[in-house]
Amino acid sequence: MKLTRDSKIKDLYKTAIGQDVVDKILMQMNKSDKWITNPLVSNLKISALNLYIKDEGFLDALLDLINSETELGVQEGGTLTKQWWKEVVFYQIYPRSFKDSNGDGLGDLQGIISKLDYLKELGIGGLWLSPIFKSPMKDNGYDISDYYEVNPEMGTMDDLKELIDQAHKRDIRVIMDLVVNHTSDEHPWFQEALHDPNSDKRDYYFFRKKEETNNWVSFFFESAWRYFKEQDIYALKLFAKEQIDLNWDNPKVRDEVVKIINFYGDLGIDGLRLDVINYISKKEGLPQGNQWVGDLMEFTGIEHYFYGPHLNEYLAEINSRGFAPNHMFSIGETPGIGIQLGKLLSADYRKQLDLLFTFDHLETPGHVRFDEYLYDLNFYKEHMMKVLGSNSLHDWTSLFFENHDNPRMISKVNPDPMVHDVLGKALNVILLTLQGTPFIYQGQEAGFINQEFTEEDLRDVESINKLKVSDMKTVLAGTRDHARTTMKWSDEGGFSESEGWIKSQHESVASIESQLEDSMSVLSFTKQLISFRNNTDDLIYAPIQFIHPKTRNYFAYKRGDYFIEINLSDKDINRPKSNDVLGLLLSNYKGQVLGSLRPYEANIYRIL
Numbered sequence: 001m002k003l004t005r006d007s008k009i010k011d012l013y014k015t016a017i018g019q020d021v022v023d024k025i026l027m028q029m030n031k032s033d034k035w036i037t038n039p040l041v042s043n044l045k046i047s048a049l050n051l052y053i054k055d056e057g058f059l060d061a062l063l064d065l066i067n068s069e070t071e072l073g074v075q076e077g078g079t080l081t082k083q084w085w086k087e088v089v090f091y092q093i094y095p096r097s098f099k100d101s102n103g104d105g106l107g108d109l110q111g112i113i114s115k116l117d118y119l120k121e122l123g124i125g126g127l128w129l130s131p132i133f134k135s136p137m138k139d140n141g142y143d144i145s146d147y148y149e150v151n152p153e154m155g156t157m158d159d160l161k162e163l164i165d166q167a168h169k170r171d172i173r174v175i176m177d178l179v180v181n182h183t184s185d186e187h188p189w190f191q192e193a194l195h196d197p198n199s200d201k202r203d204y205y206f207f208r209k210k211e212e213t214n215n216w217v218s219f220f221f222e223s224a225w226r227y228f229k230e231q232d233i234y235a236l237k238l239f240a241k242e243q244i245d246l247n248w249d250n251p252k253v254r255d256e257v258v259k260i261i262n263f264y265g266d267l268g269i270d271g272l273r274l275d276v277i278n279y280i281s282k283k284e285g286l287p288q289g290n291q292w293v294g295d296l297m298e299f300t301g302i303e304h305y306f307y308g309p310h311l312n313e314y315l316a317e318i319n320s321r322g323f324a325p326n327h328m329f330s331i332g333e334t335p336g337i338g339i340q341l342g343k344l345l346s347a348d349y350r351k352q353l354d355l356l357f358t359f360d361h362l363e364t365p366g367h368v369r370f371d372e373y374l375y376d377l378n379f380y381k382e383h384m385m386k387v388l389g390s391n392s393l394h395d396w397t398s399l400f401f402e403n404h405d406n407p408r409m410i411s412k413v414n415p416d417p418m419v420h421d422v423l424g425k426a427l428n429v430i431l432l433t434l435q436g437t438p439f440i441y442q443g444q445e446a447g448f449i450n451q452e453f454t455e456e457d458l459r460d461v462e463s464i465n466k467l468k469v470s471d472m473k474t475v476l477a478g479t480r481d482h483a484r485t486t487m488k489w490s491d492e493g494g495f496s497e498s499e500g501w502i503k504s505q506h507e508s509v510a511s512i513e514s515q516l517e518d519s520m521s522v523l524s525f526t527k528q529l530i531s532f533r534n535n536t537d538d539l540i541y542a543p544i545q546f547i548h549p550k551t552r553n554y555f556a557y558k559r560g561d562y563f564i565e566i567n568l569s570d571k572d573i574n575r576p577k578s579n580d581v582l583g584l585l586l587s588n589y590k591g592q593v594l595g596s597l598r599p600y601e602a603n604i605y606r607i608l
């Protein structure tokens, strides 16, 4: 049934897109969903929303989007299928900052190979490498100029083969980052397309004359259109000006993508993480973005491509022609996708993507990454109860707090050095015991934190652009460089023999080497946790049951024979009584205090 302005608000909330979009808007406005689900509001006509949102075009944009997806991502019954990627603990490597083997200050593949034993000892079963392809590095490899070559600063194809081989010998799977929403402007396809309007590459991208461009805004705070003076033509680019969007409506582009997937399948890669993959289908005609949505989401035009008209179809195509025949795992990075739409993209029976990285848990309501604020873990608890509570046997969730695009979680929650260790350990307890596949970002196993940067220290294109439109305080709150500091392997640094391309991890955090020797360190604790998870089937497949879900600051759940509880605050809290007899197995504190939990205390028990 198509919705119109006369349909009820409650009908809107029953559709996948309606629910996700409204939830996102409410979250940005810092309003609870009761605002829309209470009977007074839910029985109103959709047109009544204009009382609150004084923008005529908004309702049309919303209805258009909602009517484009009438399915709901729910299929009851079935069975839970076991998969290797549900069982392993993944570790994300940002290659440029991980380990330099040849002394040029830039991390490389041989550096990663030299640390495989460390990763094995940590208990890691899967590696995700951020991009290692040939690239002018305008966005550190997320701007690829050759999909079949390794970036010379990182090594060669032979190094990559050796890395895959050495990882597999240690029973570690390898997934790579594939960026195919856009290519670098130095990619030969783009060069040919730009310089020869008659080339068949012209239609690989979106070239437009000035009057055909629109008001879309790029994610790096500029117009989404780059002007090429010599040719007097514009090209669409949703990210940096050197990252030009590919036109997936052209079947030749999809053939190219399938070819790349098959190539890496043949090479022995176990899977791919697909960068901003939900942006690949843009609405025909590239219409103007709605200003109200644009102001709210910061990015004008987003409603026309975050869940575009052919997204499901294109994902199914690369799955059937690429991933499935090679038995490769796929995880899509899908910014802006909420719970319901997420199911439509990744439920197993849909045969599109295996897993998603969504981001709604990363900022608390009313906040964006560049706001300076303290993250309340109670929001994470509520959000995850909603996500995991709505999963059917067909759905699976990726678990992560950090990646190369976000500040360090310890710093976001509570930068007080007094709680550093207990908090770092508590976050890793949550990550490794909830139901889903955990992704540890390099350094998180050892409690890495944000760094202090001056303007000159900044390296990231996003931060540098952001600094043009806001102050340093704002940039520091959200800069992606916090995550990209070089690994602190030893007390001297241990990343490279020369100076690294970016600052190292904060000096107050103990190095990997010294934490390995300290049985009480965050790293030693995380190692124990991973080993426990790897050897405990219940922590992987047992359903999750939340206990005392409404008690603030208290996060507790059962996984089969295990009971996990965490104090989400920096204060002592009362420990709710449990009906079970519990035997303590792992804790971030020594001993227990009867009836209470200390700041960020996290305990794992066996139910006796």
Ligand code: NOJ
Residues within 6 Å of the ligand: 139, 142, 143, 179, 239, 275, 276, 333, 404, 405
């Ligand atoms: C998402 C990646 O994670 C980010 O690092 C990159 O800048 C954008 N996609 C553009 O590729």
